[in-house]
Amino acid sequence: MTFFFIFPIFHTLRLSFLDPNTGVFTFNNYFAFFSKDIFYDSFFRTLKLSFFVISFSVILAFPLAYFICFVVKKKFRTLALLILVAPFWTSFTIRAFSWQLILSDKGLVTWLINKLTGYEVKLNFLYTMNASIFGLTLFGVMLITLLLFNSMITIDKRLLEANSDLGGNKFTEIKNIILPLSLPGLIIGSVLTFIIAVGDYAVPTLLGGGFKPVLAQLMLSTIKGTFDLNTAATMAILLVIVIIIACIPLLSLIKQIRFEK
Amino acid sequence: MISKSIKLENINKKFDKVEVINSFNLEINEGEFITLLGPSGCGKTTLLRMIAGLEHVSSGNIFIGDDNVTSVSPNKRDTSIMFQDYALFPHMNIQQNIGYGLKLKKINKSEIDRKTKDWLKKIDLEEYGLRMPHEISGGQRQRVALARSLIVEPSVLLLDEPLGALDANLRKNMQSELKKVHSDIGITFVYVTHDQEEALSMSTKIVLMNKGKIEQMSKPVDLYNSPKSSFAAKFMGFSNIFSIKNKDKLDISNFFNTLENRDVENQQICFRSNNVNFKLDNIGEFKVVSKQYFGGMYQVEVSNNRNILINLMSDETISNDMKIGDNLNLSIDSKDIIFLEDK
Amino acid sequence: MKKFSLLNNFLYILFATIVSLIYLPILVMIVFSFNSSKYQIMPFRNFTTTWYQRVLTDSQYIEGLSNSLIVSISVSLFATLLAFFCAYSLVNSNFKGKSFLNLFFLTPLVVPLILIGISLRFFLTSKGYEPSLFLVAIGQSIFVMPLAILNLSNRMSQIPKNLEEAAWSLGSSRLRSMFEIVLPSCKFSLIATFILTFTFAFDEFIIAYFLTNFSITLPIKIWTSLVTGFDPAINAIGTIVFLTSLTLGLISQILFLKK
Numbered sequence: 001m002t003f004f005f006i007f008p009i010f011h012t013l014r015l016s017f018l019d020p021n022t023g024v025f026t027f028n029n030y031f032a033f034f035s036k037d038i039f040y041d042s043f044f045r046t047l048k049l050s051f052f053v054i055s056f057s058v059i060l061a062f063p064l065a066y067f068i069c070f071v072v073k074k075k076f077r078t079l080a081l082l083i084l085v086a087p088f089w090t091s092f093t094i095r096a097f098s099w100q101l102i103l104s105d106k107g108l109v110t111w112l113i114n115k116l117t118g119y120e121v122k123l124n125f126l127y128t129m130n131a132s133i134f135g136l137t138l139f140g141v142m143l144i145t146l147l148l149f150n151s152m153i154t155i156d157k158r159l160l161e162a163n164s165d166l167g168g169n170k171f172t173e174i175k176n177i178i179l180p181l182s183l184p185g186l187i188i189g190s191v192l193t194f195i196i197a198v199g200d201y202a203v204p205t206l207l208g209g210g211f212k213p214v215l216a217q218l219m220l221s222t223i224k225g226t227f228d229l230n231t232a233a234t235m236a237i238l239l240v241i242v243i244i245i246a247c248i249p250l251l252s253l254i255k256q257i258r259f260e261k
Numbered sequence: 262m263i264s265k266s267i268k269l270e271n272i273n274k275k276f277d278k279v280e281v282i283n284s285f286n287l288e289i290n291e292g293e294f295i296t297l298l299g300p301s302g303c304g305k306t307t308l309l310r311m312i313a314g315l316e317h318v319s320s321g322n323i324f325i326g327d328d329n330v331t332s333v334s335p336n337k338r339d340t341s342i343m344f345q346d347y348a349l350f351p352h353m354n355i356q357q358n359i360g361y362g363l364k365l366k367k368i369n370k371s372e373i374d375r376k377t378k379d380w381l382k383k384i385d386l387e388e389y390g391l392r393m394p395h396e397i398s399g400g401q402r403q404r405v406a407l408a409r410s411l412i413v414e415p416s417v418l419l420l421d422e423p424l425g426a427l428d429a430n431l432r433k434n435m436q437s438e439l440k441k442v443h444s445d446i447g448i449t450f451v452y453v454t455h456d457q458e459e460a461l462s463m464s465t466k467i468v469l470m471n472k473g474k475i476e477q478m479s480k481p482v483d484l485y486n487s488p489k490s491s492f493a494a495k496f497m498g499f500s501n502i503f504s505i506k507n508k509d510k511l512d513i514s515n516f517f518n519t520l521e522n523r524d525v526e527n528q529q530i531c532f533r534s535n536n537v538n539f540k541l542d543n544i545g546e547f548k549v550v551s552k553q554y555f556g557g558m559y560q561v562e563v564s565n566n567r568n569i570l571i572n573l574m575s576d577e578t579i580s581n582d583m584k585i586g587d588n589l590n591l592s593i594d595s596k597d598i599i600f601l602e603d604k
Numbered sequence: 605m606k607k608f609s610l611l612n613n614f615l616y617i618l619f620a621t622i623v624s625l626i627y628l629p630i631l632v633m634i635v636f637s638f639n640s641s642k643y644q645i646m647p648f649r650n651f652t653t654t655w656y657q658r659v660l661t662d663s664q665y666i667e668g669l670s671n672s673l674i675v676s677i678s679v680s681l682f683a684t685l686l687a688f689f690c691a692y693s694l695v696n697s698n699f700k701g702k703s704f705l706n707l708f709f710l711t712p713l714v715v716p717l718i719l720i721g722i723s724l725r726f727f728l729t730s731k732g733y734e735p736s737l738f739l740v741a742i743g744q745s746i747f748v749m750p751l752a753i754l755n756l757s758n759r760m761s762q763i764p765k766n767l768e769e770a771a772w773s774l775g776s777s778r779l780r781s782m783f784e785i786v787l788p789s790c791k792f793s794l795i796a797t798f799i800l801t802f803t804f805a806f807d808e809f810i811i812a813y814f815l816t817n818f819s820i821t822l823p824i825k826i827w828t829s830l831v832t833g834f835d836p837a838i839n840a841i842g843t844i845v846f847l848t849s850l851t852l853g854l855i856s857q858i859l860f861l862k863k
Contacts (some may be wrong), residue, residue: 005712005720005746008727015726028738064622067615080619082857087626090806090849093823097830098629101636105751138625170611191714199716201810203679206830223814229726236722240715247714315769335772347768352788362774413774
């Protein structure tokens with residue numbers, strides 16, 4: 001594990017500080033990265049994409065988890081959850097591709113609109129960042145709902161009864177009881193979603209297109225196209241730094257749990 | 262079966278710097294039924310687990326028979342342990358559970374079979390051999406666990422509150438059954454419980470523990486009748502524990518007036534609530550504070566103007582009409598007063 | 605009270621919408637896998653099973669499939685076994701660095717697959733290893749290990765500690781009790797973990813993409829056909845993969861609930 005996981009990461013770290021031609025230690029790769037517009041843009045595009053994906057995923061996943069946990073009858077709860085997460089076991093790539101069929105300008109949606117209304121419309125949706133956000137959000141919703149549900153299901157129902165007994169309403173119930181108690185699930189889910197969004201290659205390629213690449217796409221094309229390992233390593237390390245920053249809320253969560261015990 | 266003695270020599274045990282057992286010394290003779298008694302957290306289970314080898318000692322030595330087993334692993338010790346929840350292997354049937362220890366000893370199959378059948382018969386579960394542990398009742402599980410422990414013929418049987426999970430009725434039956442098993446096979450039993458009644462009715466000797474140390478070690482009768490410390494007195498159900506100033510001149514006629522609420526400076530004494538005699542008397546010094554029915558008996562709390570609160574037991578025929586605020590006169594026999602050794 | 609039912613209605617609609625969005629692409633894929641048109645555009649032409657026949661006879665797909673099977677099965681076998689021992693030592697021992705080790709085992713979970721792939725490639729090629737299916741197996745093992753450890757240690761922490769202690773006191777060694785007491789109690793979880801890691805490894809694309817050159821796995825084959833001109837047979841293979849993974853996934857889920 002150390003050999004195949006930690007060493008490679010450090011090797012990459014070293015590579016990112018080596019000059020591609022001479023092999024001397026340098027910070028130039030990082031300077032070069034941020035001085036070229038295409039790299040600079042893609043870096044912030046990646047962050048923007050991940051930020052939107054998390055926001056939308058959380059906004060959608062919270063009511064969904066609440067729904068499965070507190071609205072759906074006990075008998076159907078597992079079923080509802082299973083329906084929602086079963087596609088985890090299908091190929092991510094093929095699912096993303098199928099969206100192409102649906103959203104492209106000659107796809108299912110435009111065809112349906114044409115059949116129903118007679119209008120020829122163009123969606124102009126596929127091969128934009130919005131399409132990437134859409135595709136990754138669907139994935140994020142599944143993941144966060146699952147983790148939120150795991151947190152929510154452990155909430156003692158008597159707490160909710162106590163809340164309404166003391167004169168609280170649905171709003172205070174969600175704000176004062178459910179949200180704080182399901183926070184661990186929410187944080188873990190968001191961080192994992194962020195990590196997947198920031199490092200994903202398939203969805204941005206199939207739905208986002210190649211003209212405005214995210215970091216993962218750029219990394220791949222750098223390796224396969226120009227064989228510039230050092231620049232690719234630089235990108236990889238930048239990604240690692242972003243992820244480490246994203247993991248900070250996770251660490252505070254671990255601390256909190258330790259204090260409770 | 263061979264019975265062996267146990268010797269614990271200067272045992273210390275720390276969990277994360279918290280001292281659980283503190284320079285503990287104990288000698289258990291072979292064939293004894295010894296009970297480690299104490300409130301939860303007193304270290305009794307830790308001690309048992311150390312004898313079994315499931316817990317390391319921080320320092321000190323453990324001897325079983327003549328062998329120093331301090332660093333011997335549990336599977337090489339001549340002990341067998343029984344847990345409160347029995348720990349039957351859920352994926353083996355009753356027969357396999359009982360025979361497991363023999364299988365580990367590489368005894369041949371027919372021999373295992375014969376011995377297992379023997380034990381099934383002994384514990385009255387002959388027809389249950391092929392059932393799974395979750396298919397039998399708590400009492401039956403308990404007997405299976407006992408058979409599983411004894412079939413390997415240990416020299417010492419360690420029992421960790423084995424009756425704790427049973428209901429009161431079954432518990433009484435099992436107590437006498439365990440006692441019978443002990444006198445039949447004659448090996449050393451080390452029994453852990455927090456229930457003083459259980460300890461009194463079963464053991465040949467009781468080790469009362471408090472905060473990782475021996476509070477008192479006596480025969481059951483002695484522990485019950487003459488506790489040595491206020492802790493022991495409380496644990497044995499003495500509800501009246503007080504201090505007196507002058508222990509050399511006990512004025513029995515004026516006894517209740519010499520009582521002080523407990524302070525560490527003076528001599529501690531105790532007496533049982535059922536040993537206090539009382540008489541309704543309009544000018545008596547004690548007033549009834551509360552009265553609680555205990556089935557055939559009333560437990561009555563009385564107090565005087567110095568805030569000395571004394572517990573009495575009285576037959577229901579006498580105290581049915583007693584009311585809160587009634588005045589009483591108390592007296593006691595001097596033989597019923599026990600002097601404690603702690604300060 | 606009326607306001608609450610309004611909320612509930614909203615939630616029902618939201619659930620239905622999300623579920624249909626999740627299943628829509630899968631449905632489309634299945635439908636198109638029976639479409640006789642060579643182009644992936646509406647309208648639907650005629651019903652056909654040609655694409656399925658294509659997939660089952662195309663040597664590249666067959667090769668990809670068999671490579672994928674070999675890699676995923678070895679990955680999941682290896683990861684499940686190793687995870688069993690890791691989980692056992694994590695659950696049953698109490699040494700100083702335990703919580704640190706626990707975190708260490710889980711870190712690959714927070715590293716994007718693309719990073720695992722890239723850094724492994726950099727590292728191993730610099731050490732003179734050629735990209736191959738073997739390297740793919742190593743990379744994928746690292747990615748599925750945390751899941752396997754989580755799954756198994758979760759189950760193991762539910763096994764009462766004193767089962768093993770009872771076995772020791774009856775004369776069983778540590779190793780023996782691990783196999784005779786713990787292993788049978790984890791039976792279902794082991795199978796579930798095996799299936800889970802298998803499906804994850806089988807589907808995994810990006811690590812494999814970096815770590816192999818010539819022997820391709822099925823996801824790589826699918827990917828290359830997707831980006832270099834579309835092959836309708838992909839819908840057929842996607843449908844097959846979906847249905848098998850779904851069945852396997854459901855089985856593992858049921859086993860996991862059963863413990």
